[in-house]
Amino acid sequence: MSERGHHPAPLSPVERRVAALEALLTERGLVPEGFIEEITRRYESEIGPLNGAKVVARAWVDPGYKGRLLTDGTAAIAELGFGGPEGDHMVVVENTPDVHNVIVCTLCSCYPWPVLGLPPSWYKDPPYRARMVREPRTLLAEMGCPLPGDVEIRVWDSSAEVRYLVLPQRPAGTAGMTEAELAGLVTRDSMIGVARL
Amino acid sequence: MPVDGIHDLGGMQGFGAVAHSPAESAFPDRWQATARALMEVVAGAVEASGGEFRHSIERMDPGHYLTSSYYEHWLTGAATLAVEHGLVTHAELEARAGGRFPLSGPALAPPVADTGPDVGEPRFGVGDRVRVRDWHPPGHTRCPRYVRGKAGTVVRVDGTHSVPDVEAHGPARRYEPTYSVRFDAAGLWHDGQRGVTVHVDLWDSYLEPA
Numbered sequence: 001m002s003e004r005g006h007h008p009a010p011l012s013p014v015e016r017r018v019a020a021l022e023a024l025l026t027e028r029g030l031v032p033e034g035f036i037e038e039i040t041r042r043y044e045s046e047i048g049p050l051n052g053a054k055v056v057a058r059a060w061v062d063p064g065y066k067g068r069l070l071t072d073g074t075a076a077i078a079e080l081g082f083g084g085p086e087g088d089h090m091v092v093v094e095n096t097p098d099v100h101n102v103i104v105c106t107l108c109s110c111y112p113w114p115v116l117g118l119p120p121s122w123y124k125d126p127p128y129r130a131r132m133v134r135e136p137r138t139l140l141a142e143m144g145c146p147l148p149g150d151v152e153i154r155v156w157d158s159s160a161e162v163r164y165l166v167l168p169q170r171p172a173g174t175a176g177m178t179e180a181e182l183a184g185l186v187t188r189d190s191m192i193g194v195a196r197l
Numbered sequence: 198m199p200v201d202g203i204h205d206l207g208g209m210q211g212f213g214a215v216a217h218s219p220a221e222s223a224f225p226d227r228w229q230a231t232a233r234a235l236m237e238v239v240a241g242a243v244e245a246s247g248g249e250f251r252h253s254i255e256r257m258d259p260g261h262y263l264t265s266s267y268y269e270h271w272l273t274g275a276a277t278l279a280v281e282h283g284l285v286t287h288a289e290l291e292a293r294a295g296g297r298f299p300l301s302g303p304a305l306a307p308p309v310a311d312t313g314p315d316v317g318e319p320r321f322g323v324g325d326r327v328r329v330r331d332w333h334p335p336g337h338t339r340c341p342r343y344v345r346g347k348a349g350t351v352v353r354v355d356g357t358h359s360v361p362d363v364e365a366h367g368p369a370r371r372y373e374p375t376y377s378v379r380f381d382a383a384g385l386w387h388d389g390q391r392g393v394t395v396h397v398d399l400w401d402s403y404l405e406p407a
Contacts (some may be wrong), residue, residue: 013296014269018228020293021235021276024285030242031235039234043223089355091377106207106341108251109267118223124267127212133343134208137390143217153393157207159339160375160398161358189219 043118051082052115052165053186055092057179060170070094073165077115086163087114093156094167095196100147101154102140102193103164104132110158112165116191123192133157143194166193201333201342203259208343208386229268236275243282248365252337253277256301277301306336308367316373316401317357325351326407327378329399337365340403347384348407352396353377360400373401 011019025031055077059066069076073090077083090112093101105111106129111119122128131139136153140146147153156164168190174182189195224230240250253274254262262270277300279285290298321327331346339361355375363371377396382389 013294014265014272015226015228016294016296017276017290017298018231018235018272020290020298021272021279021285022231023293024289025235025238025279028284030238030284035238036231036234039237040224040227040230043230043233091353106343107204107339108254120218120221121267122215122217125216126206126209126263127215129206130209130212131215133395134210134386135388135390136393139215143215149392151392153390155393155395156377157341157395157397159341160355160400162355162375162377162398187219194217 047113048117049115049186049188049191050183051080051117052112052188052191053183054080055082055115055165056167056186056191057183059092059167060182061179066167069167077165082114084114086110087112089162090115090165091156091162092165092167093154095169095193097169098150099152099154100140100193100196101156101164101166102132102136103156103158103166104129105158106130106133107157107159110163112163115165116188120188140194145195147196166191168197171197202255203257203262204255205342207341229266232268232272232275236271239275239279239282239284242284243278245278246359246364248337248339248359248361248363249278250274251361252304252365253301255337256304258299258302261299273299273301304336304366306334306366309363309369309371312360312363312369312371315357315371319354319374319376320401321351321354321376321404321406323351323354327351327376327404328407329378330403330405334362336362338362338403340399341397343385344378344380344397344399347380349378349380349384349397351376352379355398358400360402362400362402375400376404378404 059069069092073092077090095101109119109124133155136155158164185197187195190197254270257273276290280287280300326348328348329344357372357374360371360373363369375398377398380395382393382395
């Protein structure tokens with residue numbers, strides 16, 4: 001009985017299946033040493049919405065950069081050092097007082113990894129994917145982003161190779177802020193288009 | 198096994214609220230990171246294209262797809278590809294897991310023997326009216342069901358890319374331009390909301406002149 005409490009919790013069915021596939025592939029020499037740890041580290045610390053926030057803040061303070069960003073998103077984002085898988089064909093769509101953009105992937109979960117990181121669970125789950133193309137006005141309001149009826153909503157379904165990033169409007173009252181301070185205002189949700197700043 | 202897969206969710210009704218969270222870690226549980234890594238291992242070992250990877254998930258049993266999380270999809274797809282390419286057997290997986298190990302259903306489309314010619318020059322330009330072919334291919338496609346048969350306007354011409362419908366089913370490839378096509382919500386849905394446009398990125402062969 002002295003070992004009580006030292007046993008790990010029993011594995012759930014999905015954990016048993018993951019362990020089974022991992023063991024079999026490892027036995028066949030297909031899983032490089034440390035590979036799983038490397039994947040975890042890469043996606044937890046190298047990429048994330050902080051990258052996108054830097055892109056947005058630069059566009060707010062530098063009209064020339066903003067112009068390049070809206071013309072060739074991939075190249076302008078690469079100027080800040082960001083790029084790679086799911087970011088090879090970037091299109092940046094600009095919010096204005098009259099137009100609100102929002103991104104979705106109805107067929108799977110395509111998302112601009114280099115600038116936003118991996119997508120949140122709700123972006124990958126059926127309700128968001130089903131509803132954003134059919135009733136975006138209702139869904140945005142439910143998610144805390146009600147829009148006046150005269151604001152046009154443009155939904156972008158990432159169904160091919162392009163990945164989208166929303167350029168939110170710069171909030172009022174931020175004229176004296178530095179680029180780094182501005183980046184701190186930019187949220188993941190504002191760059192997906194489910195929030196306004 | 199439905200031809201129009203359960204993954205094609207755009208416009209489906211009855212799902213309820215989005216479980217929105219402002220922030221979350223990339224992998225709340227370690228098995229999710231492992232599942233992601235194992236898909237990368239398998240896809241690399243069998244040289245799976247993006248289309249073959251996606252289709253391995255789309256072929257999941259619809260009930261399983263809707264009731265399992267994103268990384269369980271990846272696990273199921275990875276295991277399916279591993280079995281189909283002979284890396285492991287289904288019996289080995291179930292023996293090791295000590296229970297059922299559901300895999301995706303079989304691909305219904307055969308490998309494409311004759312891909313037809315690549316399309317180098319875009320057939321359409323910005324402002325052109327196009328209509329999406331109304332068809333239901335038995336295999337993988339990136340043409341969402343909710344735009345089939347619908348007319349829209351080209352707003353952007355993108356580069357030339359491998360057609361998913363071809364690459365998902367074998368080593369053959371065909372390259373075509375893709376376009377961003379704008380649809381008015383009122384033309385997509387009987388209850389389409391005012392002031393809404395939906396943009397879908399579509400390969401050349403999905404479209405015809407409107």
